[in-house]
Amino acid sequence: MGTDIDHLLTIAEALRAVRERAVLLTPRLCSLAEASGYCLAEDVTADLDLPPFDKALVDGYAVRSSDLNAGECRLTVGEEIVAGRTPTRALAPHEAAAIMTGAPLPPDADAVVMVEKTRRDGLDVIFEGGLVRPGQNRLLRGREMRAGDIVLRKGERLNAPRLGLLASVGRSEVLVFPRPRVAVVPTGDELVEPQVVPGPGQIRNSNAVMLQALAGSAGAEVCSFPIAPDERTGLRSALERGLSFDVLTITGGVSAGNRDLVPEVLQSLGVTCVFHKVQVKPGKPLWFGVGPPRGDAPGTLVFGLPGNPVSGIVGFLLFVRPALRALASPAESLPIVSRRRLARSFAHSSDRPTYYPSRFSPESAGAEAGIEPLDWAGSADLRTVAQADGFAVFPAGDRHYQAGEVVDFLHLG
Numbered sequence: 001m002g003t004d005i006d007h008l009l010t011i012a013e014a015l016r017a018v019r020e021r022a023v024l025l026t027p028r029l030c031s032l033a034e035a036s037g038y039c040l041a042e043d044v045t046a047d048l049d050l051p052p053f054d055k056a057l058v059d060g061y062a063v064r065s066s067d068l069n070a071g072e073c074r075l076t077v078g079e080e081i082v083a084g085r086t087p088t089r090a091l092a093p094h095e096a097a098a099i100m101t102g103a104p105l106p107p108d109a110d111a112v113v114m115v116e117k118t119r120r121d122g123l124d125v126i127f128e129g130g131l132v133r134p135g136q137n138r139l140l141r142g143r144e145m146r147a148g149d150i151v152l153r154k155g156e157r158l159n160a161p162r163l164g165l166l167a168s169v170g171r172s173e174v175l176v177f178p179r180p181r182v183a184v185v186p187t188g189d190e191l192v193e194p195q196v197v198p199g200p201g202q203i204r205n206s207n208a209v210m211l212q213a214l215a216g217s218a219g220a221e222v223c224s225f226p227i228a229p230d231e232r233t234g235l236r237s238a239l240e241r242g243l244s245f246d247v248l249t250i251t252g253g254v255s256a257g258n259r260d261l262v263p264e265v266l267q268s269l270g271v272t273c274v275f276h277k278v279q280v281k282p283g284k285p286l287w288f289g290v291g292p293p294r295g296d297a298p299g300t301l302v303f304g305l306p307g308n309p310v311s312g313i314v315g316f317l318l319f320v321r322p323a324l325r326a327l328a329s330p331a332e333s334l335p336i337v338s339r340r341r342l343a344r345s346f347a348h349s350s351d352r353p354t355y356y357p358s359r360f361s362p363e364s365a366g367a368e369a370g371i372e373p374l375d376w377a378g379s380a381d382l383r384t385v386a387q388a389d390g391f392a393v394f395p396a397g398d399r400h401y402q403a404g405e406v407v408d409f410l411h412l413g
C-alpha cells in the first residue's frame with residue numbers, strides 16, 4: 001500500500017544527493033601552531049635522514065662489540081662525545097669513547113654499553129660482563145626515515161605526533177583543507193533569546209546554540225546569527241548574508257505553514273532546491289539546496305532544518321555532519337552508526353524510519369553496551385534527548401522488538 005511519504009527521498013538517497021555536492025574546500029597554507037585538527041592537503045616528504053647519523057640511545061661507552069666479545073673487559077677511554085658534537089675520529093684499537101644519549105657514534109663503533117654496567121679505572125673503563133650485541137643501544141642513520149620518504153599523506157588528520165613529525169622534517173607551514181565556515185540562522189517570530197522570559201506564545205531559541213555546538217564538534221568554524229523574522233525582507237537579508245558561508249544552516253520555517261517562508265526566500269536568492277522532505281522521523285521537512293557559485297568557490301550548501309529541536313539534531317547528524325566532514329577531508333564521510341543490542345523490548349510504529357533517543361544501558365559497558373530507548377515525548381522534547389547517547393534506528397512499520405535484538409544506533413557525539 002503506497003502512502004504520501006513514498007514519493008519522498010529515502011535517507012540514503014538524500015545523503016547521496018548531499019555528498020555529491022559536498023566537494024573539498026580549496027586548500028590553504030597553515031602554520032603548524034594553528035594546524036591541529038586539520039586534514040593535510042598534501043603529501044609531506046622528509047628533507048633529511050632521521051636520525052641523521054648513527055646515534056647513541058643511552059649514556060655510556062661506544063665500543064666495537066667484537067673487542068668485548070673477544071674477552072676484553074678493559075678498554076682505554078678515548079674522546080668524549082656529547083650531544084650536539086660530532087666525533088673527531090674513529091675508535092682506535094681497544095678503545096671506547098664516552099658518549100651521551102643522542103650523540104653520534106664514532107666510525108667503527110657498533111654498540112653502546114650503558115654507563116651503569118661499567119666502572120672507570122683511571123684512563124680505562126672496565127666492562128662488567130655479558131656479551132655485547134652488535135647494534136646494542138644504537139639507532140642507525142635513517143632508521144626512522146630517509147630523505148625523500150613520504151612521512152604523512154594527504155587526508156591524514158593532524159594531531160600532536162603528526163605536528164611534531166612535520167616540525168622534525170623542517171616544515172613550519174603545511175597545506176590543509178580549511179575548516180568549513182558555517183552560518184547558523186534561527187528563524188521564527190515566536191523565538192526569544194535564552195535570557196528572555198518568554199511572553200505568551202513565545203519560545204526560547206534552543207536550536208542555535210545546539211547547532212553551533214554540533215557544527216563546532218564536526219570541525220567547523222561557526223557564526224551564529226540573530227533570530228531572523230518570519231517576514232520576507234528581514235529573512236532575505238539574513239539568508240543573503242548566510243550565503244557567503246560554505247554552509248548555511250537554517251532552523252524553522254521549512255514545513256507547510258503559510259509563514260514557512262524559508263524555501264521561497266532561498267529560491268529568490270538563487271538557491272537551487274535539491275530536495276525537500278525526507279522519509280525520516282523526526283526531521284521529515286528537511287530542505288537542502290545549493291546557492292549560486294561564489295566567485296571561484298562553489299555555491300553554499302544550504303540546509304533548512306525543521307524547527308523542532310530534536311528534528312534539527314537528527315537532520316544535522318544524518319546530513320549536515322557528513323557534509324562538513326566531506327568539505328574538510330577526502331576520507332569517506334558517513335553518519336556515525338554502530339550496531340547495538342536493545343537492552344529492553346520496544347514497540348515501534350511509524351510510516352517512516354525513526355531515530356529514537358536512547359542511552360547506553362548502565363548494566364553493560366564499552367562497545368558492548370546495549371541501548372535503552374528512552375521515554376520520549378516527540379520532536380520538541382529536548383529534555384529526554386539530553387539523557388541520550390544517540391538514536392536507535394527503527395525501520396518504518398509496526399513491530400514489537402525483543403530485548404537482545406540488534407538495531408542500528410546513530411551516535412550523538
Ligand SMILES: Nc1nc2c(c(=O)[nH]1)N[C@H]1C(S)=C(S)[C@@H](COP(=O)(O)OP(=O)(O)OC[C@H]3O[C@@H](n4cnc5c(N)ncnc54)[C@H](O)[C@@H]3O)O[C@H]1N2
Pocket residue numbers: 186187188190191203204205206207208251252253254255256257260282283284285305306307308309311379380
Ligand atoms: N502541514 C504540515 N505541518 C507540519 C509538517 C508537515 O509536513 N505538514 N511537518 C511537521 C514536522 S515533522 C515538523 S518537524 C515541523 C517543522 O516545522 P518548521 O521547520 O516549519 O518549523 P517551525 O514551524 O518554524 O517550528 C516548529 C517548532 O519548532 C520550534 N522552533 C523553531 N525554531 C526554534 C528554535 N530556534 N529553538 C527552539 N524551538 C524552535 C517552533 O517554535 C515550533 O514549535 O512542522 C510540522 N508541521
Ligand code: MOO
Pocket residue numbers: 280281282283284285306308311379380
Ligand atoms: O518529524 Mo517532525 O520532524 O515530527 O518533528
